[in-house]
Amino acid sequence: MNLLADLFIDGQWRPGSDGRRFDVTDPADLSTIAQFAVATERDCMAAVDAAAAAQPAWAATAPRERSELLRRAYEILTEEVEVFAELMVRENGKSWADAIGEANYAKEFFRWFAEEAVRVPGDYRLSPAGDKRIVVDRQPIGVSLLVTPWNFPAAMATRKLGPALAAGCTTILKPARETPLTAAYVVEVLRRAGVPRGVVNLVTPVPTGPLVKRMIDRPEVRKLSFTGSTEVGRELLHACADSVVSTSMELGGNAPLVVLPGADLDTAVEGALLAKMRNGGSACTAANRFYVHSSVHDEFVARMDAALAAVSVGPGLDRANDLGALVSVAERDKVADLVRTAVAEGATVVRGGRSAARGAFYDATLLTGVAHGSTITTTEIFGPVTAVVRFDHVDDAVRMANDTVYGLMAYVFGEEREAMAVARRLEAGMVAVNRGVVSDPAAPFGGVKQSGLGREGGSEGILEFLEEKYIALTA
Template sequence: MSLNTPTDLYIDGKWTPAESGRTFDVENPATEEVLAAVADGGAADADRAIRAAAAAQEDWGRTAPRARSEILRRAYDLIVDRTDDLAALMTAEMGKPLAEARGEVAYAAEFFRWFSEEAVRIGGDHTATGDGKNRIVVTRVPVGPCVLVTPWNFPLAMGTRKIGPAIAAGCTMVFKPAEQTPLTALALAQILEDAGLPPGVLNVVTTSDAGLVVKPWLEGGLARKVSFTGSTEVGKLLLGQAATTVMRTSMELGGNAPFVVCADADLDRAVDGAMVAKLRNMGEACTAANRFFVHSSVANEFAEKLAARMTALTVGNGADSGVDIGPLIDKAGLEKVQTLVADAVDKGARVVAGGKPAGGAGHFYPPTVLADVSAESELMNTEIFGPVAPIVVFDDEDDVIDAANDTEWGLVGYLFTQDIDRALRLSDRMEVGMVGLNTGLVSNPAAPFGGVKQSGLGREGGRVGIDEFLEYKYLAIPRA
C-alpha cells in the first residue's frame, strides 16, 4: 500500500511484534483477498501497553495545553495531506466507496482540529464559601490513562473522536481498534508519531481476541477511563468489567433510528435525507435510519421515489470509479441482512426494490426498499446494519411517536415536516439523544454526539466532548 502502513503493535513509541509472534489476516470485503498480516496482541502485550501509558501519564498531564494543541493541529494537517492514501486504505479494509472514504478522512481530521482548539480552553472556577471563611478554587485535571475501543465501520473517525479529546485533556491511552480494520488505526498512530506525540502517550494493540486485551485493561487498576463505541451487548459486558475498578465510562452503543415522514413533508427533501440516513456507509452505522414511518397519504409516493433513487445506485468494489455502494464488512454481516429481509417478507413485506444479493465474490447486498412491513418483523427490533429501508405506514401522531419510542435504544431520530409547531412537538417527544430535523445527517465534530436509554452514556464531540476526559479538583483555602 502506498501509505506504507505499519503492521506491528505500537507500544511506548516503538513498533513491535506481538510477544507471541502471532499475526492475523486483514481481508478486503469486496474481493475477500488478504491485504496484510497484522500483529495479534495478547495479554502480555496489553500489559506492556498499559504500563507504558501509566508511566507516561504524569509528564504528559503536565504538558502545556498549547503544546498538546499544536500536536493535534500538526496531526490534522498530516491527515489532510494524506487524504488519498488514508481513503484508499479504508476502502480496501472495510469497503466504503472512495468518495465516501475521503469524506470520512475530512470528518476525522476535524476532530483533531476541534480538540486542538479546546485544549487551550480548559477552565475552572474561583469563588468564596457562603460564610466567607474559605476560598474555593476548582481546577480540571486529566482523568488518567484511558482505554479506547473502536468499531470497524468508521475506522479513522472513531479513532480521532476519542484520541483527540484524550490528547487535549492530557490523558495517555491504550487503544484497541476493530479486528476487521486495524490498518487505518495503525496509520493514525504513525501520523501522531510524525506529529510529535511523545512515547507512551498512545499505545495501540491490535488483536483477534479483544477479551485477552481489553479485560485486563479494565480490571487491572492502572486505567482510569474507558471509551467504547460498538454494540450494546459488548458495552454492557465492558461496563461490568469497568465496575470492578470504578472506572469512568463513555459508551456509544447501538441504535434503532426512526425516520418519520409527516403528511406535510417536502418529499424530495425527505428522500434526500433518507438516502443519507440509510445509505451512509452502506447502512452500517449506529445512526442509520432503521425504521421508516411514513404518513399514509404520502407513503406510496415516498416508497416509489426512494426505490427509484436506490435502484439507480451502482453496487461494487469501492475502489472502482462510479461505485456508490460497497460491500458489507463480512460474510456474517451479509447473512444477517439476508435473514432479516427474508423474515420481513415471510411476514408480509413487499419488496419494492432490491432484496436479492448478486452472489459471487465479495459481501455485496443491493439497496433495498420494503413496503407493508409488519411491526413484528425482526428488522424492526434490531440494527439492520445494511442498505435496507423498511417502510411502515402511520396516520396518528401519537401512534407514530409511541412506535418510534418502542425500542431499548435512543441514539438518533429523523423527522421531516414543514410545520414548525409539529417539528418542535414531535422532536421533544422523541426519546433520543439527537434529532435530525429535515436532514439525514447529524454527525459533526462541533456537536455533542450520543444517545439515551441503551444507546449509551456520555457525549463525544462538541464543547462537552473533552469533559469526558477531565476530573474536577477542588482546593479549599482559608481566607486570611
Template sequence: MTTGSVLLASVPTSVWIGNQQLPGSTGTTFEVVNPATGNVLAVVADATATDGAAALDRAAAAQKDWAATPARERSRILRRAWEVVVERRDEFALLMTLEMGKPLIESHGEVSYGAEFLRWFSEEAVRINGRYTESPSGSGKILVTKEPVGPTLAITPWNFPLAMGTRKIAPAFAAGCTVIVKPAAETPLTMLLLAEVFRDAGLPDGVLSVLPTTQASELTAPMLADPRLRKLTFTGSTAVGKTLLKLAADRVLRTSMELGGNAPFVVFDDADIDAAVDGAVAAKMRNTGEACTAANRIYVDNAIRTEFSGKLAERMAALSIGPGDVEGTQVGPLISDNQLRKVDSLVADAVEKGAVIETGGAQLGKIGYFYLPTVLTNVTADARIVKEEVFGPVAAIVGFDGETEGVAAANDTEYGLAAYIYTQNLDRALRVSKAIESGMVGINRGIISDVAAPFGGVKESGLGRESGSEGIAEYLETKYIALP
C-alpha cells in the same frame, strides 16, 4: 505494482507500543481481508494480554509528564497531526476503502470528518477552565480545577476506522490523558497508520499505543482490572457494551459508551416528499447503511406512504453498487460474510411476516459481500428488522396515522441514539423533537454528525457524549479545593 499495493507495503502491521512497532509477544498474526474481493490485504500482529500489559506500563509511565505538558504543546501536536492527515488524505481514504469497503468518495468524507476532530480538540486543549469564587456563606473560597482522568483504553469499531479513533484520541490528548487503542480486527490498518502520523507529529513516547487483536476480551480484561487504567471509552454493540460495563463496575472505572442504534425516520403528512426521499437516502445509505446513526425504521404517514415508497424505491434501485475503489461506485460491500447473512436473514424474516420487496432483497454476485439496496414496504411491527439494528442497505417502511401514533412508534425501542423528522411545520418539528426519546434529532436533514456538536444517545444507546465542547469533559475529573 498497484497504488493499493504500494500503500499497503508502507502501512505498519505490528503492534504499536509507545512510539514504535513491535512484533507482538507471541509472534502470532491474523489476516485483514478486502470485503470487496475476499482477498487478504495484510497480515497483522495479533496482540495478547502481555502486549496489553506492556502498553499499559508505557501509558502509566508517560501519564504524569503528558498531563504536565503545557496545553499549548498538546494543542500543537494535535494540530500537526491534523495537518499530516489532511496532507495524506488520499492514502487514508484508499486504505479505508480497501479494508472496510466504503466507496472512495465516502472515505474521503471520513478523512475530512475524522481529521477535523484533531483540529477541533487542538483548540479545546487550551480552553480547559476551572473557577474561583467566594463561598456564599462567607466561610471561605471555592477553587475548582479540571485534571486529566488518566490512562485510557479506547475500543473502536470497524465502520469508521479513522473517525471513531480520532473522536476518542483527540479529546483524551487535549485533556492530558495517555491512550491505548484496541481497533476492530476487521480494520486495524487505518489506526496503525494514524499512530505513525502521531509519532511524526511529535507525540512523546508512551502516550499512544495501538493493539490490533482477534482476542479482544483476553487483551482488555486484564487492563480493565488494573488500577492504573482510569478510563474506558467504547463504540460498538450494546451487548458488548453491557459486558464491558460489568467489568468496569468492579473498579468503578470511568466509562463512556457509544452503543447501538435503531434510528426512526419519521415522515409526516405535511413533509416535502422529495426532500424527505433525499434525506432518507442520505440517512439510510451513508456507509452502505453500516452506521449506528443510519435510519433503520422509516415511518411514513399513510396519507403519503405510497408516493414516498415509490420514489424511494426508484432512488435506491438507481444506486451504483461495486468495489469502493472503482470510480462511480455509490454502494460498497458489507464488512463480512456474517454481516451479509444477517442482513439477508432480516429481510427474509420481514417478507415471511408480510413485507413486500419493492427493490433489491438479494445478494449481488459471488465475489465479495455485496447486498442490493433494498426497500421493503408493508413491514409489520413484529418483524425483526423493526427491532434489530440492520447495519446494511435496507430501508424498512412502516405506515402510521397521525402525530401521536408516529411518535409512539419512533419511541418503541430500547435504543435512543439518533432520530429524523420531516415536516414543514416548525411547531410540530419542535414538539416532536422534544417528545422523541433520542440523544440526537435531525429536522429535515438526513446527515446530523458534526464535530462541533455533542454525539451520543439515551436509554440503551449509551452513556456520555463525544465531540463538541462536551467531548473533552469525558476525559477530565473535577477537583474542589477549599480555601480559607
C-alpha cells in the same frame, strides 16, 4: 501503499510477543491485504505500563503544546487525505465517497480538540457563607483505554484520541480486528506529529474480550471509552464496576425516521437517502425504521424506489460506485437473513434483496408492508435496507418510534413547527429535523437509554477525560 501491520507500544512499532498474525481482508474481493500482529497478554500489559509511565509527564505538558501536536496531525491528514480514504476502502469495503467523507470528518476531530485543549474551563468564586474561596480545577483522568468499531475506523479513532490527548491523558487504542490498518495509520500520523513515547499505544488482542478485561483490571487504567454494540457494552460495564473505572459508551441504535403529513417529499427523500445509505447503512445513526404517514406513503415509496434504482454497487476503489461492500460476508449474510425474515413476516420487496455472487455486496433494498414490532424493526440492520411502516396518526408514530430500548438518533421530516414538536417528544440523544446527517465535531454526540453514556465531540467531549477537583482557599 505501505501498510503498517504491527503493534505500537512505548513509541515503537513491533510484532506481537508470540509472533502470531491475523488476516485483514478486502471485502470487495475477499483477498488478504495484510497480516496484522496479534497482541498477547504480555503485549497488552506492556502497553498499559508504557501509558502509565508516560502519564505524569504528558499531564504536565502545556495545553498549547498538546494543541499544536494535534494541529500538526490534522495537517498531515489533510495532506494525505486520499491515502487515508484508500485504506478504509480496502479494509472496510465502503464506497470512495463514504471513505473520503469519513477521512475529512475524522481529521476535523484533531483540529477541533486542538482548539479545545487550550479552553478547559474551571471556576473560582466566594462561597455563599463567605468563609472560603471555591476553586474548581479539571485534571486529566489518566490512562485511557479506547475501543473502536469497524464501521468508522478513522472517525471513531480520532473522536476518542483527540479529546483524550487534548485533556492530557495517555492512551491505549484497541481497534476492531476487521479494520486495524486505518487505526495504525492514525497512530503513525501522531508519531510523525511528535507524540512522546508511551502517550499513544495500539494493541489488537486475541482473544479480545478477556484481554480487554485484563487491561481494565489494571489499577492504572482509569477510563474506558467504547463504541460498539449494546451487548458488548453491558459486559464492559460489568468489567469496569469492580475497579470503578469511568466509562463513556456509544452503543447500538435503532433510529426511527418519521415522515409527517405535509412533509416536503423532495427534502424527505434526499434526507432519507443520506440517513439510510451513508456508509452503506453500517452506522449506529443510520435510519433503521421508516414511519411514513398514509397521506404521503405511496409517493414517498415511489420516489425512494427511483432514488435507490440509481445507486450503483461495486468496489469502492471505483469512484463511480455509490455503494461499496459490507465489511465481511458474515455481515452481508446477516442483512440477507433479516430481509428474508421480513418477507416471511409479511413485508414486500420493492427493490433489491439480493447478495452478490462474490464479495460482501448487498443491493440497495426497499421493503414495504413492514409491521411495527417485526424482527427487522427491532434489530439494528447495519446494511442498505429501507424498511417502511405506514401510520395514520402522529401520536402512533411517536409511540412506535419510542418503542425501543435504544435512543441514539432519530429523524423527522415535516413542516418545521410540527417536526420540532415531534422531535422534542422523541427519546433520542440526537434528532435531525428535515436533514439526513447531524454528525459534527463541534456538536455533542451520544444517546439515551441503552444507546450509551456520556458524549463525544463538542465542548462536552474533552470533559469525559477530565476529573473535577475542588480546592478550598481561605477567603
